[in-house]
Amino acid sequence: MAYITFHGAAGTVTGSCHLLQLKDRQLLLDCGQFQGPWEIEQLNYKSLGFDPKEIDGVILSHGHLDHCGRIPVLVEQGFSGRIYCTHPTKDIARLILLDSAYVLKEEFMWKQRKLTRAGVQVKNPLYSMENVYYSLDFFNKTMNYGESVELSKDSRLMFHTKDAGHILGSAQVYVDYAGPDGEKRRLLYTGDIGDGDRPIVNNPDAPEANPAIHALVIESTYGDREHKSYEDSVVEFEEAVASAMKKNGTVLIPTFALERTQEILYHLGNMKKSGRLAKDIPVFLNSPLAIDITRLYTKHCNFCQKDIMNEIKDKRSPFVFPGIRITETAEESMAINSLPGPKIILAGSGMMTGGRIKHHLKHMLWKDSTTLIIVGFQAEGTLGRKIIDGADTVKIFGETIAVRADIYTINGFSAHAGRRHLIAFAKAASPKNVFIVHGEPKSSSDLAENIGKALPNTRIFEPKMGEKFEI
Ligand SMILES: [Zn+2]
Structure with a gap:
C-alpha cells in the first residue's frame, strides 16, 4: 500500500x-x-x-x-x-x-x-x-x-x-x-x-x-x-519608467530578490539597448540577497532559456548593462538618497516590510518627483498594501511620511x-x-x-x- x-x-x-x-x-x-x-x-x-x-x-x-x-x-x-x-x-x-x-x-x-x-x-x-x-x-x-x-x-x-x-x-x-x-x-x-x-x-x-x-x-x-497578460504588464512597466524619467526623478522598485529582480533587470537592460532608456541613467541593484541570487543565474545559466544562456556564456549577461550599479554595503545604499535624479533603485523587501527599500521610502516617498513602481503582490497588513490602498501618510521607522510619489501597480508579473x-x-x-x-x-x-x-x-x-x- x-x-x-x-x-x-x-x-x-x-x-x-x-x-x-x-x-x-x-x-x-x-x-x-x-x-x-x-x-x-x-x-x-x-x-x-x-x-x-x-x-x-x-x-x-x-x-x-x-x-x-x-x-x-x-x-x-x-x-x-x-x-x-x-x-x-x-x-x-x-x-x-x-x-x-x-x-x-x-x-x-x-x-x-x-x-x-x-x-x-x-x-x-x-x-x-x-x-x-x-x-x-x-x-x-x-x-x-x-x-x-x-x-x-x-x-x-x-x-x-x-x-x-x-x-x-x-x-x-x-x-x-x-x-x-x-x-x-x-x-x-x-x-x-x-x-x-x-x-x-x-x-x-x-x-x-x-x-x-x-x-x-x-x-x-x-x-x-487569470493574470493580466505579461506583455501588457511589460508595456505598463516601461511607460511608468518613461514618465518618471520625464520628471528627472527617482524610480523606486521594491523587488522580490528571486526571479522578479532578474526579470526587471532584463527589461531595464532591453530599454537601454533599444534607446528607450538613456544609457547614463544609473540603475542601483541595492539588495544583498538579490545581488547574490542574480549571480546564481550566471552560474546556472544552462537552466535558463537558450538565448539567455548563450548571452551569459558570451559574457553578454542580460543583467549587466550601462549604468548598472551593484550596491553591496549599507553605506553605499544610504548614499544613493542624496544623489540627484534621474535614477532607478531596485531594493528589497518586495512588500516593503523590511530591507533597504524602507530608508529610500522615508527619504523619497514624500516627494512629487518620486515614482514608486510596485511589481509584486502586497499582502494585507504590509506597508506596500497600505500604499496601494491609497494611504495619504504612512509610518516608517516611527516617522509619519506623506505619500506624494506617483504610484504604479503592475499585476501581471506573477x-x-x-x-x-x-x-x-x-x-x-x-x-x-x-x-x-x-x-x-x-x-x-x-x-x-x-x-x-x-x-x-x-x-x-x-x-x-x-x-x-x-x-
Ligand atoms: Zn514558488
Whole structure:
C-alpha cells in the first residue's frame, strides 16, 4: 500500500509539505515554511505531524521559502536522510534559508527588547544560522532535469524531475512506484508551476504521462483567476519608467530578490539597448540577497532559456548593462538618497516590510518627483498594501511620511500559472486522482470544479491539513 498525507499547503498557500509512505521508503515532497498572517505562521511551531527520524529523503521542488523553510526544523528534530533537488535549487535554498534565519533573529531581538519589559515571554526563533548551516550538509544529491534517481531497488522506486517554469531550477517531480499488484504507478507533483512566455525561465514542460499518472498533486495559487497578460504588464512597466524619467526623478522598485529582480533587470537592460532608456541613467541593484541570487543565474545559466544562456556564456549577461550599479554595503545604499535624479533603485523587501527599500521610502516617498513602481503582490497588513490602498501618510521607522510619489501597480508579473494553464496541465496529465494544494479555499475549489468538468472520470480531492489518502 502507498499513501500520501498533506502536512502543509492544504487549504492555504504556504507550508508545502507532503508525506509519501511507500513500500520501504518514507519521502517528503517539500518541507516549506508557513508564511502570512500570525495564525498561519504559528503553524511553524506545531509538530510536523510525523517523526523526522523515519523520513528517508526530501525531494525539494524549488527554493522558495514556503517550500524549503522547515528543512532546518526537520533536521533539528532528527532527520538524517538525503535532500534531493536540482543544482540551482540547492544554491538558492542556501541563500533563502540564511536570509530567513537572519530575519528571524532580527525579529526575535526586536520583540525581546519590546516585550520582555511587558513581562511577555518571547518564543525562540524557528531556527538559527547554525541550524541552516547544519541542514545544508544534507543537500547531498543534486541533479539536472530528466535525470533518474533510484530511491529503492527492492521496490523499484525511482523519481525524476522536469522543468516547472516557475523560477530558476524549479521542478515538477515524477515519482514511479509499485502499486498493490506490483504494477507501475506514477505520482506527479507540480511544485509551483509557471505561466509560460517569460523572458528568463523556460515554459513549463508538458506533463509526462507514460506510464499513466495515478496521482497528480497540483498547485492552485491562481486556481480561480487569470493574470493580466505579461506583455501588457511589460508595456505598463516601461511607460511608468518613461514618465518618471520625464520628471528627472527617482524610480523606486521594491523587488522580490528571486526571479522578479532578474526579470526587471532584463527589461531595464532591453530599454537601454533599444534607446528607450538613456544609457547614463544609473540603475542601483541595492539588495544583498538579490545581488547574490542574480549571480546564481550566471552560474546556472544552462537552466535558463537558450538565448539567455548563450548571452551569459558570451559574457553578454542580460543583467549587466550601462549604468548598472551593484550596491553591496549599507553605506553605499544610504548614499544613493542624496544623489540627484534621474535614477532607478531596485531594493528589497518586495512588500516593503523590511530591507533597504524602507530608508529610500522615508527619504523619497514624500516627494512629487518620486515614482514608486510596485511589481509584486502586497499582502494585507504590509506597508506596500497600505500604499496601494491609497494611504495619504504612512509610518516608517516611527516617522509619519506623506505619500506624494506617483504610484504604479503592475499585476501581471506573477510566476504562477493562471486558471486556464492549470486546467490545461491537469487535462494533459489525465490522472486517475487529483489532489489540489497550495491555494486559498476558493482558488482550490474553483479549480477542482473546472478540472472535474474537463476530466469527468477523475477523482478530485481538496485535502485538509493532516489528511491521508491511499495512492
Ligand atoms: Zn514558488
